[in-house]
Amino acid sequence: MKVAYSSLLHRYERLYERALEEGNAGKARFFALQCAGLLRKLASEELQFSHYYLKLAEDWEKKAENVEVDVKKRSNGVERLITTSNVTWEDVGGLKEAKKLLAQAVGMTMAKVPGGFKPWRGVLLFGPPGTGKTLLAKALAGSMKATFIGVKVSDVLSKYFGESSKIASSIYALARQKAPSVVFIDEFDALAMKRSSMEDAGRRLLGTILAEMDGFQDSGGVITLASTNAPWDLDEAMLSRFPLRIYVPLPDEEGAREIFAIHLRGLPLRVTLESLARVAVKKLYSGREIANACTFAVLHMLEEMNPELSDPLKVGSIAGKELTIRPLEAKDFRYAFKRVKSPVKRELLKKYERWAKEYGV
Template sequence: MKSLYLSLFEECRKEYEAELARGKVDEARKYALKCAEILKTLAEKMPGRREFYLEKARRWEEAAEELKTSPPRGTQASLKGGASTDEYRAQVEGLIARSTVTWRDIGGLEDVKRLLARNVAIAFAKRPEAIKPWRGILLFGPPGTGKTLLASAAAGSLKATFFNVKASEVLSKYYGESSKLITALYELAREKAPSIVFIDEVDALSLKRESVHEATRRTLATLLSEIDGFKGGEEEFVLTLASTNTPWDLDEALLSRFPLRIYVPLPDREAIKEIVKIHTKGLDISGLDLDGIAEESVKRLYSGREIANLCNLAIHHMLEEENPELADFEVLSEGDPRKLELRIRPLEMRDFEEAFKKIKSPLTKKYVERYERWAREFGG
């Protein structure tokens, strides 16, 4: 029912803008009033969002009155916040990412994938009223362990609308207006359900951070309210996935909205071998000692991202040896690089030995132990 009214509102909004562009002020005013009526109906249908929709309706009525008393000189009318609402919607639409990632695209992390896949499926499946899915799931662990990839796979497996949001960018780019963007984000997510909102670096919103500004507090309050959902009326379910590299920075209010907390650890030996196979697909790796590469990677505390970089460096070492002319400026300047056909050979351990020399993990054993302690104490 809600989706029907939102579709009607969207049609009226577009007609309003079209009539304004044509200079037909009276027609535009009629559509502005229709928009207000639809929003008032939504306020009745959704008690939990009553004030939100009534405020939007009031703005559209003001826009209609403004068109009556002082028609715009240009082709656009000021909506006293209504236009900015459309701008927020446009910004939010830019956060939609089309995910084609599947669980098979992620090497290792079998327990993590099963746990996440099961809970995401429960969230969107048809279920008895007694079964309450988690509204918020937190992925935490060292940098580069695949948290964003896991969220993408969750969306890709469901063919859900995937909103990829970096909390730090929202706070900096939309400073002072971030809470309005969060409201627009969840409004659109409900329209396009099934939806997954992925908030990366969610710790940027934590009140534990030093020098927390009022704008951050408002943004956090809005986010917590949206994750909770609203009682009464029909509302499409939106799953919020969040990730952090510093779970200990999350305050209690934020942490409580993510009762399911999944530790995404550094890859083990078997996972590393799978990651190497993924990132060397199409090349001959029969001569590689995968156990040796895995052993060395574990010893060096490599994350999935560093193993991907390791493979890339090893491949480039092979290409440099087989294609020395790539470093010859004279040869390259005389021809078209797009017509070059690269020579390749099977990857060898010496390619990886060279790559190991260039990659250093930023982690220490003490830092990894901190994640493990937090997982034991707060994970679930």
């Protein structure tokens, strides 16, 4: 084989492999056909080896035909992580500042920006548990009609033990292929610790995620969101990959009112949302606790109006039966507020606020 052709063929082969690793089927197909074309040209020039070169060319043409299958094989089954988010900003009560910052970040990532300007590719959502970090990520993907790839760190470490780094690479390859994409790393607390104390699997997974984020800094259409309840455990290298750090706090009265309105939508009320919101803020409720309180309040009303719900001997008879309801009253929520307790203490809130002031936006 001529030296020039050999060098070019090896280059096309490397580019084909790289495209497969990136999950870029179109680019992989292009370089496979380039290899086939080069080999057919060689067959026409070196007649004594034409049969050999034509066979290789046919092999590359088959690779071009089956490139989608090859990309899928290399994805390690991560397609199952893709979900279509139907959540919108209207489904998220309060958190106006967080919504605005996220919208700006993803807008700059997905849009064509001026040359030399590099938008954020990593966004950290931090705050107490239950404040809506996952909901924000889903609303972001839903509002932008972007591919949403949700990753739970604990799942990756347990289900793919020994292969977590490969899975992380496959996730980002898929994100680039399906761009615009939002990669949401949930339960980031499993990795958000000083790396000297991490187990090998977690350390390798974290290293791969950081390397992948570095690798697509200049390629548009992919943004990484990570959530953590313990931002102070992140080291400097991790913080540098997430320059936009958004505090997702407990709701204020306005936010709590909006959350109650979302969870009580369509239900008749004899109590004001404002009065419920004041109690929720005083009790340090997150959005999750507010949702839980609404469920308890409805349950209290239904039990009063349908006594058979509380009778183990009769509960089987209500299947398919339309339950009797009445408007929700203050007594239903007093019942709920007694049972729903916030795990967040004021000292912990102060710690979040101090960290947000020092490292957040």
